[in-house]
Amino acid sequence: QSVLTQPPSASGTPGQRVTISCSGSSSNIGYNTVNWYQHLPPTAPKLLIYSDNHRPSGVPDRFSGSKSGTSASLAISGLQSEDEADYYCATWDASLNGWVFGGGTQLTVL
Amino acid sequence: EVQLLESGGGLVQPGGSLRLSCVVSGFTFSSYAMNWVRQAPGKGLEWVSTITNIISTSYHADSVKGRFAISRDDFKNTLYLQMSSLRVEDTAVYYCAKSRHSSAWDDFDYWGQGTLVTVSS
Numbered sequence A: 001q002s003v004l005t006q007p008p009s010a011s012g013t014p015g016q017r018v019t020i021s022c023s024g025s026s027s028n029i030g031y032n033t034v035n036w037y038q039h040l041p042p043t044a045p046k047l048l049i050y051s052d053n054h055r056p057s058g059v060p061d062r063f064s065g066s067k068s069g070t071s072a073s074l075a076i077s078g079l080q081s082e083d084e085a086d087y088y089c090a091t092w093d094a095s096l097n098g099w100v101f102g103g104g105t106q107l108t109v110l
Numbered sequence B: 001e002v003q004l005l006e007s008g009g010g011l012v013q014p015g016g017s018l019r020l021s022c023v024v025s026g027f028t029f030s031s032y033a034m035n036w037v038r039q040a041p042g043k044g045l046e047w048v049s050t051i052t053n054i055i056s057t058s059y060h061a062d063s064v065k066g067r068f069a070i071s072r073d074d075f076k077n078t079l080y081l082q083m084s085s086l087r088v089e090d091t092a093v094y095y096c097a098k099s100r101h102s103s104a105w106d107d108f109d110y111w112g113q114g115t116l117v118t119v120s121s
Helices: none
Strands: A009-012 A018-023 A035-039 A046-049 A063-068 A071-076 A085-093 A098-101 A105-109 B003-007 B010-012 B018-025 B034-039 B045-051 B058-060 B068-073 B078-083 B092-099 B108-111 B115-119
Touching (some): B018 B034, B018 B092, B034 B068, B058 B068
Antiparallel strands (some): A035 A046, A085 A098, B003 B018, B045 B058
């Protein structure tokens, strides 16, 4: 059972917009900024969004993040087949004094 | 180019020990916090440990506290994870990850390819 709650799966057709939610509490999402990672095993995980809504250099602007209270969301617009991967939210938890990850959302492009 | 290369994984019996290493290049290692994250078979990403720079304050997940120890050698540009009293549930791919800055709560902006640890009799 992960501290941050994500839907286990999401799907969309090419060109569609998909959102993935991440729910937490006042000691994690409500306390610190949220980061999103894209992972396609066996490759290395990749930072997609940091500090709630910032994109690292090289990440397409199709990816965007937002946060409100104790929940965060990742939106992917103009869905492409290469976006098929697992997506994780993560933040620092002040009560646990450590990082917490969501359980991950497997995105399928139909 | 930032590179992180993990090594040291392998097969170990329950109760055994193993030391993972992560050699980095392409950035000033001593200026950044560093981390270990793992993924067990069929499971999601799980944070394991973080170590800050300069005074090397360390943090560990409850699941490994007292059994794992993170450390760093800034002269060798190497991050370590000493794992002892290993359990079957520690079986996972272990990733080394660089923090964006020097704090424990900075995001992980670069990751290695991982090294597989299998705990089995």
